[in-house]
Amino acid sequence: MNILRPRVFFLLLLISSSAFAVRVERLVDNWRPEHYLVNITLNDQLTEISSASARINVRILKPTRVIDLDFGELTVDRVTVNSKAVEFTHKEGKILVALPEQAQAGDTLPLTVDYHGKPKDGLILTKDKDGNAAAVGDNWPDRVHYWIPTLDHPSAKATVTFNITAPANQEVVANGKLDHVETTATGQRTWTFSEGAPIPPYCMIIAVGQFAKVQAVAGAITPLSYYVPLSERDLAQKGFSPAGPVLEYFTNTVAPYPYEKLGLIVGATRFGGMENSSAIVFTSNLFNRAATPSIGMSARFGVPSNTVSLIAHEIAHQWFGDSVTESTWSDLWLSEGFATYFAALFVQRFEGEDAFRASLNNAALTVFAYEKKKLVPIFDRDTENLMELLNANNYQKGAWVLHMLRSQLGDDAFFRGIKNYYSSHKHSTASSEDLRAALEKASGKDLRTFFARWVYDSGHPQYELAYYWLGQRELRIVLSQRQPGNVFTDPVPVTISTASGKRDIVLKPTGKLFIERVPLRQKPTGVEVDPHNVLLDETTIKGN
């Protein structure tokens, strides 16, 4: 997803206390969901769920007598296993379902929860900007269980079928393919959508409202439709015009698009955009954003450049985050860092090298500001409030880690490794170690030191480079690293200028103080560190 107001977020960081305990994540240990069949009937005003049932195909992983489902405060009417009513307790965000007898590893059980009520979160019951009622799912990070009983952890991926019954004047969209729309005896319509690929629970959504549904004019590599408030019907084609090229670019760069269709929805989300599989929701002001002097307009698409990035970011998530999902919350950068970097790659391809460089520079400044306030690894096992993980580490620093890997491995090995990583974990989960393994295999390089320093440790190199012309055909370079913590051993490109031209060398620091003697015939007129911006570094230079 894309954070709407990062400044508010930094403020939250300042007042939150740091946690010393390792975060306890919801485990997928004794059972896992394989498929959800979710039937929801909304009332005429779209202000509550009149009736619902979720049938979950449960696969047993270890002998157990209890299935623990995450579920919010809606009223549970009945729970059945194999169509027989069973006992359950419902409190503190969980339904504990007592199985009639101990289930064994390998068993599969259909478990159904009947329920109704007004969700306090997850399914946002609201009005669109025209004042029309709407019901839109918005679940990140673990808010789907406020309206669907689930195992609410990203690694518990499952396929899902929705049967959504709503007043006949409403348009409905959900994950996956629209199978059919039927009119009920009472004149409502029931919409059936099926997502045949397993998706993380936070990506399971429906959107119901009086949308104008607009088909993309230009052909796209998957059926592409826009769902916007009626008053914005004429804005949709231009506003979403980057989407077709984005889909094509990622298909060529990574792999074919993983889902049955793509719906882009303007509606209710607490984020700038939320990457629900095949049904992305964008903030309601998407088409009303103005270009700022520092960001500007995209000449190619005629929308603000940050809107191009936002659309590319959410679509990149379809591959990274939705199809290849982070195994744990500590691996969130595999979702957000990838979406941020692949959006930047789209910018590089379609908006040019300067725009790409600017986005990397802005990302670096965001990381530096963040690390002044909080110095923790990208792989963060401690932060308890998952919303606090929407930070510069997982977005901008994660993107920079990918950029540095690309620079150090070369485009060929990097993109081969990324394609391999994607295809090995498609429709499944991946860890930071899985990414390391894929890139090591593609490049033949040992990346343990790189990952140890950049992913599992904190900070960035703060180089201080001093150079001394010794007048005897030798330049002495002293590279000190001023950051707290361990040395960064990444190669440091340096360009030395003299009256007769430029010379590129690469320093390979082995400690926080590193000295290199460079044969040089003339006195240098200048020395530049990281001239092509391949390191997330801050540098000061001193010459004699």
Ligand SMILES: [Zn+2]
């Ligand atoms: Zn994102």
